[in-house]
Amino acid sequence: MSQPEVAVANPLEPAPTEPAPHEHGYTANKEAYLRRLKRIEGQVRGIARMVDEDKYCIDILTQVAAVTKALHAVSLGLVEEHIGHCVVGAASEPNPELRAEAIDFKVKEATDAIGRLLR
Amino acid sequence: MSQPEVAVANPLEPAPTEPAPHEHGYTANKEAYLRRLKRIEGQVRGIARMVDEDKYCIDILTQVAAVTKALHAVSLGLVEEHIGHCVVGAASEPNPELRAEAIDFKVKEATDAIGRLLR
Amino acid sequence: MSQPEVAVANPLEPAPTEPAPHEHGYTANKEAYLRRLKRIEGQVRGIARMVDEDKYCIDILTQVAAVTKALHAVSLGLVEEHIGHCVVGAASEPNPELRAEAIDFKVKEATDAIGRLLR
């Protein structure tokens, strides 16, 4: 269904040849995100083990809800850093015309992402 | 936060010495659930890789939303099988008094689990 | 978008000429549901008033979240009563063949409804 490896090209992102191509909102907290995702991966593996060991369905559902919650927390962190970094970054573009366009693009993008989380 | 390995004891479940202690609603589809969870585990690993490679935050959010959706689908399958198996099983208890109690217990349990998914 | 007045015909429901056509899971708590929905309606009106008075968007969002939560609680109550009443009712059908079919129908219907709430 999803293709984590294929990043959609983003015209407003710095080109890959720039000196700091990797500067995202979450970069400062990268290690923390990786640890949280590692833990979520372990939780998903734990759920598979519960299914394999024929654990009670309600207990499995409880774990699925916990993983969903943990993913929501990760999402919110990313949203916060996206708004504070990418949207605010667009707002500091000196050329007013480009700025308005960049802001609109980033805000729309953020809202669409939030909409996908809400669904 | 969560402890996938520790299943809460359930007084209405068959005791572990009974011949078929593992008969749950999802047992018939166990392999399918394990495959889906394996795929979700891979998706979570893919998200960690995206973070590690400093991919664009919005693309990461899209993947997180996809995993949340996949987990919802797993939950719904488990809920369906729980209602069709455990709740309906309780409804077939011959002793009317035990039956009413068992149904109430199972329905409450299912609704609480759904409530945790909605939150 | 939605048409509250048009109830989809349901082949497994009692025909309208039967003596008690209105017996649903929630009937016993009808007054409580009506009170809760009245309150939700008032909350929605309060949100409109906030928009009209140009209140701060974050405060409006907080109220929208509260209404969503109140609707979730109503949904969960209906789901609980649907499972305990309609699904369990189907399970008490004496003819085994009709019973299996009725249970499948009701369980599927409940799960679909829960799925719409999750989305």
Added chain:
Amino acid sequence: MSQPEVAVANPLEPAPTEPAPHEHGYTANKEAYLRRLKRIEGQVRGIARMVDEDKYCIDILTQVAAVTKALHAVSLGLVEEHIGHCVVGAASEPNPELRAEAIDFKVKEATDAIGRLLR
């Protein structure tokens, strides 16, 4: 539970004596929001009528899901306008120290609001 009328004081909002105290992100679309909320209010009233007329629980749940979805759409619109207006507004504060603080405040506020929608 909630108090739509009581707006939490916001230290970063313009004081009520300023010439344009009402300029929010959603102000331009105020009429559209009021229409949408009016429709949602009618939908909630429709659900109450369904309960009153003992409609089938699943049909009621379908309507509740539709209202929840409509509220999500309203939320997303408000979030979009909040980010594009209030967050970006904070980013245009000329004093760099006040700016950083104002941005942090607005971004945190937006993320908290989104978090309440996700729960």
